[in-house]
Amino acid sequence: MRISFHGARAALMLVTGLVLATPAFPQDSTAPAGDAAATITPNTAPDSQKPWLFKGSDIPPYAAWHFGTLPNGVRYAVRRNGVPPGQVSIRVRIGVGSLMENPSQRGFAHLLEHLSFRGSAVAGDMESKRIWQRLGVTFGSDSNAETTFTQTVYKLDLPSATTASLDESMHILAGMMEQPDLDQKALDAERPAVLAERREQPGPQVKMANATRELYFAGQPLADRSPIGDVKALEAATPASVRAFHDKWYRPERAVVVVAGDLDPALLEQAITKYFGAWKGDGASPQTPDFGRPQKDEPRVATIAEPDFPPVVSMAYIRPWTVRNDTILFNQRRMIDMIAIRLVNRRLERKARSGGSFLQAGVDLDDVSRSANVTGISIVPAGKDWQAALKDVRAVIEDAKTSPPSQAEIDREVSEVLAGMKNSVATSTVEPGSSQADMMVQAVDIHETVASPQVSLAIFQQAIAKKFFTPANVLAASKKVFDGVALRAIVNTQHPDAKAPAQLLADLDANVSGLAGKRTALGKVSFDDLPKLGPAGKVTGRSVVLTNPEITKVAFANGVNLLMFPNASEKGKVYVRVRFGHGYNAIPADHVTPAWAGSIALVPSGVGTLNQEQLDQLTGDRQIGMDFGIDDDAFELSAATTAGDLDDQLRLLATKLADPGWDPNPVKRARAVALAAYDTLSSSPRGVLTRDLDGLLRDGDPRWATPSKAEVEKLTPQGFRDFWAPILASGPIEVQVFGDATADQIVSAVGKSFGALKPRPAEKTVDAPIRFPTHDTTPVVLHHNGKPDQAAALIAWPTGGxxxxxxxGRGLDxxxxxxxDRLFDQLRSQAGASYSPSVSSDWPEGLPTGGKIMAVGMVAPDKTDLFFRLSRKIAADLVATPVSDDELRRAVAPIGQYLMRASSGNPFWMEQSKGGSFDPARIAAIDTMPDDYMKLTPADVQALAKRYLVPSKDWTMVILPQSQAKAGK
Known part of the structure; x- marks a missing residue:
């Protein structure tokens, strides 16, 4: 059964980067003690009367889905979903992935995915992309595909779907499955793009992931497979060999078509039957190969030495994966396992926050590629002492295996899981069809069912009523999930260390009993423990500033402005955003500041005397959150909540400004995280772009530039406080509240929180102009420490703001x-030099300057000149010749459709209206948006190109491998 446990970490944490997320507050609910158990009646009908997904299960079928099987074996699941309005999300799953390949076919499943999208007997070379663009589909997001170890999934989110556009799209998709173009011309055109995709993968992360997989699944096919494939096999591929692979695996009985969208399910079934019903396979259907079982006697440890990657430790308890009937009882027992995992994660996070030996550690439980059931543990040490971090994490795990948790600890986790499930039920009517289609495909892949949010909740509530979540049961679950056929571990030592394997093996077997320390129970915390605010503020003005939709401005006596949009379009959801001060305009432009650490440390630093741990406890079973970010012209606190929690949500945010906490540990952690991640940014062209581009495109402005290592090391808790305290205490405040609450509720809640603050002094603003770098006749050259076949090239032109x-700005979009589109066709589809070249426009509304149009390509080092030649040729042609009506339509239609879909949600209107309570021009600009995009003409586009794509103003950069720097290039 596919259910989501709020707060669980990503499955099998094979490290692909170092990210420390700002802690999020859990979901809305009440404590489990007072809940009446929902009744869940097992489905005892014979399998012959059950939908195909539910055979062998007693879980009640999800009534919203219509299931069926065509005579040729194609299975399908369809449902009506109106979120976003008009969209139909289609997924076609083929049961073939890299685990089905033989040694000479490594990468064929992924190559075939590319070729199928490129062209077929129904739509010629790249024609499906153009057809879907005219229908408003954005290539790469609305239309895409993915190949994994066990499946290939084709995805299409069709906006403003009609019977005709659905019919055409189903015809194209069926043609891609049954009759893709597999001739020599198509293969020669697409193979370089696949090799480019392989080349562009980040080296250290891939090396760590591959080494981890080889260790964990030693003796199994998964150990030496990767969906991206093998270069030799891909280069040796012929039309005949790829055709043989296609004909063997692309068969109707291995296909599942999933559709969730805003059309009658009967129409969806008819379209599937019409276009997939005649598909026939040749010969006998192949058997899915045996993926093997974990081998006890394989090596237990491995090491790698990547200097530009943190000294990360990953370990796993490996058990065989078996197909079990997905029953109610099975899921309830699995829920106990998840509570055990959550308890350990809670204890690990508490240690990390307090300044322990590790920055981050997390545990997850997952079935991996139908090859093993794995409890995976990932550890990022605080510094280079990975042995101490491993010991401390193991101590927490061993403690969980030997000593039962308290009932209070269990109840806290159960309460939060229950909260998330109740929130899922409350908001189920606004769950996007794309998410529902993806979840269905995931369930099919791992042989599970999909239960409705109501059924999932009832199953969990029944487990609570039956007292499944006891100290004894959770202890038994801990012993089970932290055990297996083998315990294996891998560490990146950064530099070769011959002693590391023996040290790691000894550390895995070392006795850590009693080293976890005494568990400390938290005292009770309530909102009464927050610092008090003043009396509710008085409303001094109220007016409608936008009529469609109706957005109202409310002014309070202390200078706080409210923009509100009460509406029930997203049932159960209320979005809150607080914009204060002046953002980047308030940050000094002449020296480095601790601004960079705000996104990591500001929220965890606490409120009043309450630290992050206590705030988690305070809000654990409610829908109350706090995220922080910096916009061009404002600092922002934001959250998603409910009408029932709105008062306390706003009170928490207001108190964060009025009486912030200054716990030093999050600042120390932010510094350690930044230092640990710093060298990783040198390991690939993308990493160097992430580190340097924002600063370079603003001529080195320290507000956007990444601080040096030395500057990061200088960060202190006092310096952090000295910088952020005046920012939190000064400058104008605009509160946005959009969503499912009444106007009276919103005004009252804002009045009691932000309206109760003392009038704020004006904030100092920088008003420093944003400089675009001077035109260069030869590219700026940077270097990376990664693979020698990786490079990046970039060209940018200044615009405005x-x-x-x-x-x-909209015309430049x-x-x-x-x-x-042109760069994609020429650099990828024709030249095969880059997998994902991109062009973007940025027009900052909150700043008078700083905009840019920018093209980036990840290429081989010897292809940078080709990138510049093609980019400049495209730019010159856009200046010299008006685009065709069809090309303009294929660009505007996806933008228009995106706006239509996005405008059905409150976050869109919040983004468009932000700052509008102080600057009416922001609100006025909303009404012009449709015309600014939809009435654009080829002449308008050409005029913009002439104005901004000026050769004498462009700025270029290349990022080359370090080996070329040593060679003097």
Whole structure:
């Protein structure tokens, strides 16, 4: 059964980067003690009367889904879903992945995915992309595909779907499955793009992931497989060999078509039957190969030495994966396992926050590629002492295996899981069809069912009523999930260390009993423990500032402005955003500041005397959150909540400004995280772009530049406080509340929180101009420490900014879309030099300057000149010749459809209206948006190209491998 446990970490944490997320607050609910158990009646009908997904299960079928099987074996699941309105999300799953390949076919499943998308007997070379663009589909997001170890999934989110567009799309998709173009011309065109995709993968992360997989699944096919494939096998592929692979595996009985969208399910079934019903397989259907079982006698440890990657430790308890009937009882027992995992994660996070030996550690339980059931543990040490971090994490795990948790600890986790499930039920009517389609495909892949949110909740509530979640049961679950056929571990030592394997093996077997320390129970915390605010503020003005939708401005006596949009379009959800001060305009432009650490440390630093741990306890079973970010012209606190929690949500945010906490540990952790991740940013062209591009494109402005290692090391808790305290205490405040609450509720809640603050002094602003770098005749050259076949090339032109010129900014979005389409066709589809070249436009509304249009390509080092030649040729042609009506339509239609879909949600209107309570021009610009995009003409696009794609103003950069720097290049 596919259910989500709020707060669980990503499955099998094979490290692909170092990210420390700002802690999030859990979901809305009440404590389990007072809940009446929901009744769940097992489905005892014979399998012959059950939908195909539910055979062998007693879980009640999800009534919203309609299941069926065509005579040729194609299975399908369809349902009606109106979120977003008009969209139909289609998924076609083929039961073939890299685990089905023989040694000479490594990468064929992925190569075939590319070729199928490129062309078929129904739609010629790249024609499906153009057809879907005219229907408003954005290539790469609305239309995409993925190949995993066990399946290939084709995805299409069709906006403003009609019977005709559904019919055409199903015809194309069926043609891709049954009759893809597999001739020599198509193979020669697409194979370089696949090899480019392989080349662009980040080296250290891939090396760590591959080494981990080889260790964990030693003796099994998964150990030496990767969906991206093997270069020799891909280069040796012929039309005949790829055709043989296709004909063997692309068969109707291995296909599942999933559709969730805003059309009658009967129409969806008819379209599937019409276009997939005649598909026939040749010969006998192949058997899925045996994926093996974990081998006890294989090596237990491995090491790698990547200097530009943190000294990460990953370990796992490996058990065989077996197909079990997905029953109610099975899921309830698995829920106990998940509570045990959550308890350990809670204890690990508590240690990390307090300044322990590790920055981050997490545990997850997962079935991996139908090869093993794995409890995976990932550890990022605080510094280079990975042995101490491993010992401390193992001590927490061993403690969980030997000593039962308290009932209070269990109840806290159960309460939060229950909260998340109740929130899922409350918001189920606004769950996007794309998410529902993806979940169905995932369930099919691992042989599970999909239960409705109501059924999932009832199963969990029944487990609570039957007292499944006791100290004894959770202890037994801990012993089970932290055991297996083998315990294996791998560490990146950064530098070769011959002693590391023996040390790691000894550390795995070392006795850590009693080293976890005494468990400390938290005292009770309530909102009464927050610092008090003043009396509720008085409303001094109220007016409707936008009529469609109706957004109202409310002014309070202390200078706080409220923008509100009460509506029930997203049932159960209320979005809150608090914009204060002046954002980047308030940060000094002449020296490095601790601004960079705000996103990591500001929220965890606490409120009043309450630290993050206590705030987690305070809000654990409620829908109350706090995220922080910096916008061009404001700092922002934001959250998603409910009408029932709105009062306390706003009170928490207001108190964060009025009386922030200054716990030093999150600042120390932020510094350690930044230092640990720093060298990783040198390991690939993408990493160097992430580190340096924002600063370089603003001529080194320290507000956007990544601080040096030395500057990071200088960060202290006092310095952090000295910088952020005046920012939190000064400058104007705009509160946005959009969603499922009444106007009276919103005004009252804001009045009691932000309206109760003392009037704030004006904040100092920088008003420093944002400089674009001077035109260069030869590219700026940077270097990376990664693979020698990786490089990046970039070209950018300055544009503008400010709401007064927003029409130009919107026109530049269209120009960038056309530019990207041409660069994609020429650099990827024709030359095969880059997998994912991109072109983007940025027009900051909150700043008068700083905009840019930018093209980036990840290429081989000897292809950078080709990138610049093609980019400049495209730019010159856009200046010299108006685009065709069809090309303009293919650029504008996806933008228009995106706006239609996005505008059905509250976050869209919040983004468009932000700052509008102080600057009416922001609100006025909303009404012009449709015309700014939809009435754009080829002449308008050409005029923008002439104005901004000026050769004498462009700035270029290349990022080359370090080996070329040593060679003097």
């Amino acid at each position: 400010g709401v007064a010129g927003i029409a130009q 269209v120009l960038a879309a056309i530019f990207q």
